Amino acid sequence: MDLFTLDPGLVIWTWISFGILFFILWKFVFPPLMENLKKREKTIAKSIDDAAAIERRLVEIEAERGELLKKTNSEADELLLQTRSDAEELKKRLLEKAEKEAEEVLVQARRKAEAEREALLRALQDDLADFVCDASEKVIGSAFITEKEREFSRELVKEL
Amino acid sequence: MRLKRLYLLLLIVILTSLTTSAVFAEEASASESPDVSGTLFKHVLDGNKLELFPFVPEITLPHGITMHRLMLVLSVLLITGLYSAWIKRGDLKPKTRTILLESLVIFVRDDIVYPIMGEERGAKWLPFFTTMFLFLSVLNLLGLIPAFKTATGNINVTTAMAIIVLLLTFIAGFKGLGFVHFFKNLFPEGTPLGIGIFVMLLELLSLFTKSMVLSLRLFANMFAGHLAILSFLVLIFVITPFFGFISVPFSVFTYTLEVLVGLLQAFVFTLLSCIFIMMASTPEGE
Amino acid sequence: MDLSMMARAIAVIGAGIGIAGGSIGIGIIGGRALDAIARQPSEKKDIRTNMILMAALIEGLAFFGAIIALLVVFK
Numbered sequence: 001m002d003l004f005t006l007d008p009g010l011v012i013w014t015w016i017s018f019g020i021l022f023f024i025l026w027k028f029v030f031p032p033l034m035e036n037l038k039k040r041e042k043t044i045a046k047s048i049d050d051a052a053a054i055e056r057r058l059v060e061i062e063a064e065r066g067e068l069l070k071k072t073n074s075e076a077d078e079l080l081l082q083t084r085s086d087a088e089e090l091k092k093r094l095l096e097k098a099e100k101e102a103e104e105v106l107v108q109a110r111r112k113a114e115a116e117r118e119a120l121l122r123a124l125q126d127d128l129a130d131f132v133c134d135a136s137e138k139v140i141g142s143a144f145i146t147e148k149e150r151e152f153s154r155e156l157v158k159e160l
Numbered sequence: 161m162r163l164k165r166l167y168l169l170l171l172i173v174i175l176t177s178l179t180t181s182a183v184f185a186e187e188a189s190a191s192e193s194p195d196v197s198g199t200l201f202k203h204v205l206d207g208n209k210l211e212l213f214p215f216v217p218e219i220t221l222p223h224g225i226t227m228h229r230l231m232l233v234l235s236v237l238l239i240t241g242l243y244s245a246w247i248k249r250g251d252l253k254p255k256t257r258t259i260l261l262e263s264l265v266i267f268v269r270d271d272i273v274y275p276i277m278g279e280e281r282g283a284k285w286l287p288f289f290t291t292m293f294l295f296l297s298v299l300n301l302l303g304l305i306p307a308f309k310t311a312t313g314n315i316n317v318t319t320a321m322a323i324i325v326l327l328l329t330f331i332a333g334f335k336g337l338g339f340v341h342f343f344k345n346l347f348p349e350g351t352p353l354g355i356g357i358f359v360m361l362l363e364l365l366s367l368f369t370k371s372m373v374l375s376l377r378l379f380a381n382m383f384a385g386h387l388a389i390l391s392f393l394v395l396i397f398v399i400t401p402f403f404g405f406i407s408v409p410f411s412v413f414t415y416t417l418e419v420l421v422g423l424l425q426a427f428v429f430t431l432l433s434c435i436f437i438m439m440a441s442t443p444e445g446e
Numbered sequence: 447m448d449l450s451m452m453a454r455a456i457a458v459i460g461a462g463i464g465i466a467g468g469s470i471g472i473g474i475i476g477g478r479a480l481d482a483i484a485r486q487p488s489e490k491k492d493i494r495t496n497m498i499l500m501a502a503l504i505e506g507l508a509f510f511g512a513i514i515a516l517l518v519v520f521k
Contacts, residue, residue: 014316015320020236021236025243026287028244035249035250036262037266373506380509431499
């Protein structure tokens with residue numbers, strides 16, 4: 001069997017094909033391949049870093065937002081409270097003013113009514129005195145009553 | 161569903177068994193008495209006949225080209241073609257096929273060269289070992305395709321590869337340590353002169369034997385592995401044509417094992433040559 | 447049975463013995479390497495490299511036996 005026969009031709013063929021393969025891979029395939037690998041490694045590392053940074057920023061923003069929200073909430077609460085107290089005060093003041101005004105109006109009205117009544121009363125008395133005088137004139141008959149008497153009767157009515 | 165698939169598989173197995181039985185029976189009947197080893201070795205040894213299909217007349221290759229030489233050229237064309245077609249400069253979003261090719265290089269880099277040589281020296285040697293790994297694994301696997309032959313199943317090819325490794329061991333040793341220091345490195349420290357020289361000669365001899373065993377290992381694995389696939393099939397016409405029902409599943413199993421062994425032997429060859437070159441070019445005790 | 451047939455048979459037996467020795471060695475190496483990996487999974491890569499190296503050296507010896515037997519059988 002030619003299992004172990006020496007075949008120098010095949011040995012040389014092997015060397016040549018291995019040499020050609022090595023040359024082509026070393027010269028044309030390896031530089032771009034290793035460059036790609038390195039670049040891709042760098043890109044992946046960079047994108048992972050970026051993602052981590054973005055995550056961190058996101059958390060920060062979230063925290064900031066929460067803080068801002070809390071602050072705004074408390075401000076709004078305060079504002080509301082103040083507004084409410086302001087409104088309360090205003091209401092009270094308005095109420096007071098209104099009451100005062102109402103009282104004033106009442107007092108005035110009462111005074112007016114009083115005066116009117118007095119005037120009315122006076123007029124009535126006058127009228128009554130006149131009426132009495134007239135009536136007594138008619139009773140006495142044609143004799144006129146003097147001014148002095150009239151005055152007197154008026155006094156009388158007043159006393160009534 | 162599963163049962164259906166099982167039946168289909170069984171049918172395929174039976175059909176292939178019968179076909180192979182028929183083919184081998186015909187081959188056996190061609191020669192009057194079944195020449196077992198002749199039939200076996202015709203499929204493993206180098207020749208200048210390309211037998212594409214059992215019933216198609218075989219093609220005689222032109223003068224000076226044998227099957228193993230054709231396989232060498234084919235593997236070179238295959239590797240360079242694939243790598244130059246699928247790898248482009250500045251490719252940041254690679255396709256699956258590009259990743260497949262790159263992963264082989266990364267495998268050699270991260271599992272063989274860098275752990276042994278370190279990054280600085282490894283980067284210089286990486287193209288060589290990647291070429292070696294790709295060349296050998298493609299040669300090993302090409303032999304599994306029907307009508308092709310295993311070039312690494314020929315001891316001349318593996319010896320040629322081992323001679324490259326041997327030469328590189330010496331060159332790297334002389335370059336890394338200097339001519340005198342290289343031999344001094346083989347001399348064990350703190351031993352008497354006589355024993356020391358004897359050990360030194362043994363060490364020097366072991367440099368050669370290690371490289372030669374490297375070639376023998378690859379040759380024997382490939383040769384025996386491919387022979388094992390055929391041996392199961394040859395039993396068909398040694399015993400009875402119906403033995404195909406047993407031997408075809410067995411040879412399919414051996415075939416799948418051979419795929420693994422082919423890659424593993426390329427890996428082992430590359431790993432060991434890397435270790436030898438490294439051992440020869442670093443001072444003792446490091 | 448003639449003499450050359452006898453020689454071939456003996457060569458095959460010798461190859462078998464040689465391969466048996468090699469396989470015992472590789473078995474021991476593989477078992478110990480698995481032990482070591484189970485104990486220290488972090489050192490897996492180093493252990494595997496050394497395991498393959500040792501197994502390869504032993505395998506080489508076994509191949510010597512096998513090749514010598516092959517020479518006898520096929521010559």
